[in-house]
Amino acid sequence: MATLLVAEHDNKTLKDSTHKAVTAAKGIGGDIHVLVAGSGCRAVAEAAAKLAGVAKVLLAEGDAYQHLLAEPVAALIVALAGPYEAIVAPATTAGKNYLPRTAALLDVMQISEIVKVVAPDTFERLIYAGNAVQTVRSRDPKKVISVRTAAFQATGEGGAAPIESVQAAADPGISSFVGEELSKSDRPELTSAKFIVSGGRAMQSRENFAKYIEPVADKLGAAVGASRAAVDAGYAPNDWQVGQTGKVVAPELYIAVGISGAIQHLAGMKDSKVIVAINKDEEAPIFQVADYGLVADLYQALPELEQELAKLGR
């Protein structure tokens, strides 16, 4: 029995979500083979080979894989799927794109965004924006599983798995990459950050995010997040959205500023180790999940917080 795990990367570095998906795959059991599909991405394969618990790395290089478009990547996974009992990928936007396509081509009902491996064929996943936990057992001979990475610890390093080159599969040739606008930031990524400072609708503008949230984030070395309301209002870019339909995060410290705590936002951050809520409405639902609540005006509290952190030498 073996598992094929699809790596998340940008052709240069292996993303932390892969490390976490490996931990989920270990729970399923069997040898873990990591597929690195990309272009000029040998360094990624070398990084994957070092992950503890990985038995082999498959390296598929081709122009069609450079941006992990669903059509060629799904075709590749299907071509390699034969010997594997489970196919696993992190539930990143790339994984969410190619994995269901792969599952349908294999005639398998995918199990999306597992948060726990109960048994090799049984998993827990969240439904209704995290308001219920469903335990599902797969009856398919092959399992296709995406992993909600915030629910798993990252596997360590220390392995030395062999790297095997595999042939690219035929590109269906029905889609092509045009361009991308990626936010440039020196801050850590939301899904792997140790600290996150998030702002809600009460931030009132993009400028206030820059003026109040970002300095605190910089002091902490934190990623910046936002509620759906803040993103919809144009105060923050879409890739900052934390919530059931945005990013699901589980940092050591999550500071929610001016966020009321809609259910769908809570679903995206309630596994954080420590939650701080700063809100001037003391009835805000966010306080029901916060370890530390501060009822205060954020325009006063955030500059104070920045100063207090500076006193700690941050």
Next chain:
Amino acid sequence: MKVLVPVKRVVDKDIKIRVKPDGSGVELANVKMSMNPFDEIGVEEAIRLKEAGKATEIIAVSIGPQQATETIRTALAMGADRGILVKTDGPVEPLAVAKILKAVAEAEQPGLIILGKQAIDDDANQTGQMLAALLNWPQGTFASKIVIEGAEILVTREVDGGLQTVRLKAPAVVTTDLRLNEPRYASLPNIMKAKKKPIDEKSPDAYGVDVKPRLEIVKTAEPPSRKAGVKVGSVAELVGKLKNEAGVL
């Protein structure tokens, strides 16, 4: 081109769901049901394409119980032209839904199918991708912008880290993200007009699709709850507690 918009009937987004005490599922009796919000965005986008002269006809399809007719009527009241109800009894998994939609697409020959990126009940985020796979069509998932250029469709996608634009050869499947558009409300005259628009009724058997579930739902439970902590009086106290009590700083 013809545009197909699959629409799902789900528990209304503003309803706080209740898990049944016996763990057999979520309470659906006497609960307000509505169109999946992401599907509403799909219907709106199709209507805008029609208003821009890019789409010729909009067909709303729903797979579900008889009451899913109401969901189709909502799409018709917004501006879809006709509906198809594929009537089923129990819940149908995304893979089976994709198979039924494939058969509908083969019969209707749309140039574009717009679905919500996920349904807010099962949160599976699979149907569009599966449908594209089964049709061997390209897919533009999590769309925040759709531009039709002749026989090609440019889709801007919301991805981790920002936005990505892909070029798809039509026919194609697109799934909607939140920021694609803001769906309109149906006007009263349009709601009245929608009552006269045709809805075809079919069964999964008519399309030769087996809807037997592949996944066994062992149980459904309440999520572990998080207890409210303490209120602090000042920022200094907060930082002190984070450093000394929680140990995270």
